[in-house]
Amino acid sequence: MTTSSDKPVSYIAAGAPSVIKAGGVANLDLPILNLATNESSFGASPLALEAIQKRASDPHRYPDPSSTDLRNAIGNAFDLDPALITCGNGSEEVIDGIARVYARPGDEILFSEYGFLQFPIVCHRTGATAVIAAADGLKTDVDNLLAAVTDKTKIVFVANPDNPTGTWIPSTEMRRLRDNLPGHVVLVVDSAYCEYVDHPDFTDGMELVEGHDNVIVTRTFSKAWGLAGLRVGWGYGPASMIGALNLMRGIGNVNAMAQAGAVAALKDPAHVDMVRTKTDEARAKFDHDLQRFGVVTVPGAANFVLVKFPIENTNRRAMDAHRHLAAENIYVRSNEDYGLDDYLRITVGTTEECDRVIESLERFFAD
Template sequence: MTLQPRPGLLDIKPYVPGAAAPEGAVKLSSNENALGCSPKAAEAFKASASVLHTYPDGGATALRDAIAKVENIKAEQIVCGAGSDELLQLIGKAYLAPGDKVVQSQYGFLVYRLVAMQSGAEIVSAPEKHYTADVDALIETAGDDAKIVFLANPNNPTGTWIPGSEIRRLREGLPDSTLLVVDCAYGEFVDAPDYEDPLALVSEYENVVVTRTFSKIHGLAGLRLGWMYGPQEVVDVIHRVRGPFNVNLPAIEAGVEAIQDVEFVAKSKAHNDQSLAFLTQQLGGLGFDVTPSVCNFVLVHFPETPGKTAEDANQFLAERGLIVRGVQPYGLPNALRISVGLDKHNRAVVEALEAFTKG
């Protein structure tokens, strides 16, 4: 008898990350921090080399304490993981069974689909309005039987977001048996007055979980580090399914310094604000439709005209050493996601796309 995996696993299309940049090219495909990481975090990473023979603290106590102090939340309700990706996987492992329904927004992060399919659950997408999550559609799609609703706020790959009042309305419109997972990987980039950090909702509801990452504004994508904040009952369940040493020692040490380096975070935020405005204005001036973004990337739309499509533009940019991200897997075949880079890289993108429009 031929060995067979569990039914449904072979239907999964593995997640494909942003393309790597060949030598000499500029990688603008993975929304990495253009400024790198905190120098203090880098020093902590280097210092950890002398103790690599020891196991890390399985509870990541120092890191949870540092996060709790900065975010003014309870350390015992934090779970750390190998990126927020692992935490999303653990949530699925803990709460999903074959046949369960999982809901996401139409252009939600691809990992949500993987989490559902790995557990044999059904993933259903709620339509969006203007590339933005629609709370009414999410509530209607969830009905009374959704096990999990995943919402990225802000969202990748669109860069759009909904205000805190809408998050609360979503939670109130879902049954108590539905877990609302609010993924805030890009939350630190947003400073709009009505954008509410959903961490506060965790203390108000028993079925809200928030995930965050060190990969974006903190610039630690290579270390794979993230954290989750949730009700104690949910946290206790996640601890039962995570590995005993799921966060490595260098990541813990670097994470402690990164979360405390508010100056580097502010510097990264300031650079992103300026660069995002530049790219949006310049690309819009070239005639491209750019979805308004609050993240460290822009979603640029292209026509279906032969020679002027998103695929044509992607190839044109790649030939000039600028590696960006096609978003066909999200159902956006006519768009490219372009990460914010250093000033010279942002100018290079604009100049290349200007040449593309004239070619």
């Protein structure tokens, strides 16, 4: 276990690809391919596009400050009480709000090693101390999290699947974590990538909330729903927490086009099914194609692959590949800020996009 309340924040927040261009100059003839931020390459539902355009013709009207239609649509889609839902400018805002409501300087916020980078960011914002529980390999370890809980712990964040690892822990482990946390600790289940996991042992976290006043789940429209540019996320939790978060957030925090687009997207769950199927297909082929380079891919279930580059080949390390890909206008995510220097995180785009990465890596490993 380590604490890092005073470490500098030396990373770029999710959303901005960390780009290094070889020799400072990218090959401008090639179109830019951003596979650094885990957006969906499969776009949004046509219903969402239509609704956004329609609402865009009334920009002089404020959005509904309570996101009422959106909360009702989410409640309807996932069989949840809309009164227990709060909406945010991306799930990032909901996560940030939880930290601001529940943590103060001197408090501890606990998360796993290789946990999503926004967790240490909210520690810096609130002045709380980040406590990092050792992972089991690249997986969240519930025993290590529980062992790190103290009287000062206010929040435990678990991204499941995790970013950047893509690994996930089963519902039995999530329940064990919840059931063994003291009542004064808020458990946040960050389910940003839950739509990509189709496994009987997986929980999107909703069931964990029932009967517990210290558990909240965060979700997003940025990934499988293909609405990253709109910034819409939401949280589902007990009335006390949702009430506090609603008091804390800005008025009109989810803009009108975002609300309209997300409501319409929810009418098209088949779009998400298509995205999951196509992502699975592309991931399987990408994973298979990557093997020829002698790299190691981490088994994960989100819309990205974490790839470990061989360290014995000193000219073919992860950062060299990052530079090479950037010079061909392919942006992927390096992971030194996670302590994973030998790894690149590459979003699974369309099969054609993944093929372009493979072709570029062929040149990288051939030289």
